[in-house]
Amino acid sequence: MAQIEMQDVSLSYFTPKQETEALRGIRLSIENGEFISIVGPSGCGKSTLLSLISGMLKPTSGKILIDGREVSGTSPKVGYMLQHDHLFEWRDVLSNLLVGAEIRRMDRKKAERKALELLERYGLGGFARHNPSQLSGGMRQRVALIRTLVTEPDILLLDEPFSALDYQTRLTLADEVHGIIKDQGKTAVLVTHDISEAITMADRVMVMSQRPSAISAVYDIRFEEGDSLSAWTKRESASYNSYFSTIWKELQAHAVSAV
Amino acid sequence: MAQIEMQDVSLSYFTPKQETEALRGIRLSIENGEFISIVGPSGCGKSTLLSLISGMLKPTSGKILIDGREVSGTSPKVGYMLQHDHLFEWRDVLSNLLVGAEIRRMDRKKAERKALELLERYGLGGFARHNPSQLSGGMRQRVALIRTLVTEPDILLLDEPFSALDYQTRLTLADEVHGIIKDQGKTAVLVTHDISEAITMADRVMVMSQRPSAISAVYDIRFEEGDSLSAWTKRESASYNSYFSTIWKELQAHAVSAV
Amino acid sequence: GSGGANVSPSSSASPSAPPSEPSPSAGSAETVTVKFSEVIRSIFYAPHYIAISKGFFQEQGLKIDMNTAQGSDKGAAALIAGTADISLVGPETAIYIHNQKGAKTLKIFAQLTGKDGSFLLSRNKLDSFQWSDLAGKTVIGWRPGSAPQMVLNSMLLKEKTQGVNVVTNIASTAMAGAFASGQGDFIQLFEPVASTLVKEGKAYYAASLGESFGPFPETSYVATSDYIAKHPDIVAKFAKAVHEGAAWLDTASEADIVAALKPFFDGTPEDMIAQSVANYKKQGTWSADQVLTPEQFETLQRVLIENGTLKPEEKIAKLEDVADMSFVQQLGK
Amino acid sequence: MPFQPYRHSAGALRPSPLYRRYLSAQRRRRALIWLSRLAVLAAFLCLWEWAAREGWIDSMLTSKPSQLWTSFRELLVEGKLLKHTWTTTLETLVGIVVSMALGTVIAVVFWWSTFASKVLDPYMVVLNALPKVALGPIFYIWLGDRYSIYGMAVAISVIVTIMMVENGFKEIGRSKLKLMESFGATRTQMLRMVILPASIPNWIATLKVNVGLTLVGVIMGEFLSSKAGLGYLIIYGGQVFQMNMVMVSIAILAVLSIALYGLVNLLGAWLKRKNHFES
């Protein structure tokens, strides 16, 4: 049984001015431990898709199942990571990490131990008592990821988590986050605009069409050189280039069809 | 004689709190019609370098020559394009294009004719009377480029002109701008964080070191497949990958050495 | 208590402040606090301050919690709203309120000033002043509806002086400044401002409206009918203290008077206080018996009608409707 | 052809049943809000009237709606009310124009000369913090009876105006100016081509604040010295203990202030549209 299952999910946004059909008849299923990237033209409904999985939005029609149960409201099984880290300036790093645990009223001692352990493990050992403003952009995003991990979700939803970072930090951090998520054995859905990020991080890349969107193509990413390549070597491999141009053309096709 | 020549140029910023030595002993010379990309860690002084060439800043020591004459103040020979388009909302596209001409008190009729011609030529023919808010991000940046071209500079300075755009627009626009500049036969200096942009657009890539910066390496970009490749084919060529990883490593070296 | 309530000038009524401490009246078990609202702070009301600072209220077992209302309307409103027990206001407010037939009525139980307290000052020295001199001249006067303005207006009617341009659009605090900066030929002022202007050589006394117009009940002690009915003892004691203040003022030496008034008039030079008191004494401002007579009441209503603030059909026939003079009448006996 | 117009609204042609349901729910909600607003007003008035009739509050002090209405009609018929309202309106408009003009000019001077701005800064802070109402008598003496109203109005509004306009100038991105600089623009050109047009939205925001302050100043000025105007009416009504007159004047003042506010909103919307600022 797939861990995440979307069955003919559609979603329309209603505002007094207009109706926006964001998603139409989305079907997908994601297995336990899989890493999925989603790319698509901007405004096509990628963030909407993640919100649906997280339970913050209800589909207009269709069903979303997580571990076979229909989603109704947010669940501790799902962790969400946004484009900006949104660390709270008025809390230090450690107490930022405990935000999720606090909201969910988890055992504080245990959560704290977990948070410190993750900090240590992912290279931020000495920063528990620092203020967010003392961290660099990349460090802040790592803290944001750990904040999500502290609540021990099975599924991670990542909405353009690196797009606010500068180019070099972005490249490096993407690698690291990929490592962390694989290390923790989580299922992950990553939304990104950056095709090379999508290819190097994911097991599968899904391309979405223009609004009302559906999933227009799915690419299984396999490198002949083996599966556990670093992002770096992936980028240099021959299949990378062909994935890149195929996905690029797929995306362009949607852009054109929209005019 | 080189068109732009920097001789041992240093620049320090003074604020009441501290002295920031941004550039130290920069030497470079750029030929007429050359396209140069500059990459470097963030805050290393890339924008400062462009400001020096444009004459908006004076070097603390050293000399900058353009066409053999020492730079003193801004000159009509140099056009500057910034990260954000900064189109004036209160003017329509055409009158935005005439901003530079107006400031320099150029012949209005002639400038207008030139502006309309460029608009037409670069695919924005029908937009002269539109307001900036009616254009997409990519169109706005093209208008910003044309605004610079209307004043007929010999040299174009581009400071991360695509970084505010989304991924797909960025890729496409970079190609186009490259085409426009080559078409106009201008000398260009492009600052970017994006290594692949730097490689695909430029004849030479300069890598700057951490502050106080100097130029730590220069790479002549030559593709075996020929010189007039599209950005797209360049990205797929074998030498692209090797340029990319060399420059990446050069940059990483500076990042590490700074800790 | 209310914020800042204990830092009022009335605190000088506490045992430490008065220079000569009279023996507290025997038997008065506890002091009663009276919430009192005065219309403005003025030497015109000197007997009242004397009664506070010489301890006459205290002798009666009353503690005066005094607030300055800056206007008769607010003084009266405080009574109706119940935030003041007794107010010192123009008696016309009692008439207005009577005529509005609201739930509460006010009663005048004592009168503090029996004449208008303003003086007419001229810019140029006049050897002898006739009211007809005002014809064609500009007079800086008080706001429409205020007692001094109505008195001046009635005075002009009485003297049949025509063509006087009375400026009534200036707030009281800006009048003297307006005159000093060159506006107007005449100005109608209370003390000590009149004395101040005269002393500075900016103006000359032309006439006293109090003297010229004759008796006019300008300021009275007023309380709601309910309060008077419920606390006749307090009202009686209050009237007695005021009476004693007036009597003391009548006979005391200038120096004593100035010393007694000084705490209430921060920053006013002592000679100005003395001069002002002397001027008021001279014109017989302070009635000896605090009684509002039917004649005075008639004068008041006539003035109000002449000035259009009271409709003729609203005229009150019986003084008893708005006044209760029993407290002050007892005092004389 | 990668450039597409901004937002493409798809599927906006035939509203789906769900959307229609949403729209009618919205309409119901809006109606409910309007009803509640009216209900609040009605409840307030009824309670007031009722309490006054029952004698819980003294209608002499607080007046009551029915009396207000009578009083309003009387004042209107006597023809005075319109005159007073018009006087106040005119004074306010003059005050607004003067203080906006003065404030903008001074802000430009401060933008032009950082030195002047720095030197005068502490004095601006003092003037801003000082309750201007305290200066009333002084204005009267300096400006006389006619102009003291304007003096008060301008005094109350001009400092805030200067500060807000100056702030607006400062908030205009350095980089817009850098663009101008790269073309070799002079300071005058920057002012004319960027600073002034770019601060139109901020200028409108300032105008909105200014209207309220100027009206307060005019009323204060009328309290101090006036022949007519709503402030005069309020003072006079108090003097002769006519709370109805006071209340009617206050109500009209409220209407006037909303009208002025609405006018400024319209003007602002027009100015913004004309200059293509998104609202």
Added chain:
Amino acid sequence: MPFQPYRHSAGALRPSPLYRRYLSAQRRRRALIWLSRLAVLAAFLCLWEWAAREGWIDSMLTSKPSQLWTSFRELLVEGKLLKHTWTTTLETLVGIVVSMALGTVIAVVFWWSTFASKVLDPYMVVLNALPKVALGPIFYIWLGDRYSIYGMAVAISVIVTIMMVENGFKEIGRSKLKLMESFGATRTQMLRMVILPASIPNWIATLKVNVGLTLVGVIMGEFLSSKAGLGYLIIYGGQVFQMNMVMVSIAILAVLSIALYGLVNLLGAWLKRKNHFES
């Protein structure tokens, strides 16, 4: 090891000769600014004194600096000045506390219930636009002669406070709340964990505006009815035509307002530092 601490200041150890020259130029400039400030003050006072002595202005109307000084000393010695100042200070502090508390609570209610906020919105606009000074008589009646000062102070400051605080709540990024929502936070948790702490900087900005308004309200209230206070002194000084007293009171008022403003600045800086907001 790609993560480096934020800003590395290089070469800050040994200032270069050029930098030293720059620094001393800066120091000269700062000194010049301070001198000019003092010069402006001195010139103003001297001109005033001189004009009064030469009889160009009437010192009875405008007072003069030397008289002010004498008057100040006299008032101080009589012990009354401190009392009046203290009264006003206390009233202002109480007013500030009440109106900030009230404003924040109402803003929270409006945040909590969009419906209430929508329904009451037009009334807020009216109340905001209405010159509160005109309400003086009403406060006087409702609150009595003692509390009307607080009524006036709160009336003048609370509406702006509500609007600013509410605005601050709204400006807190939707996405910070989205983060909370993704953890399944309740509305109370959002309020407690995000809305309130995140609006501290805005709350402080509101407090700064509030101080000025409350002080104006207190002075207005004291004009209306009071036993003591600087407003009382100003009115009384006007009534007895003692312009010295008026001027001294206004000067002290200016000092008081700056002191309060400074106090709030300190408090704000402390609160921000405590909560790690960058200033």
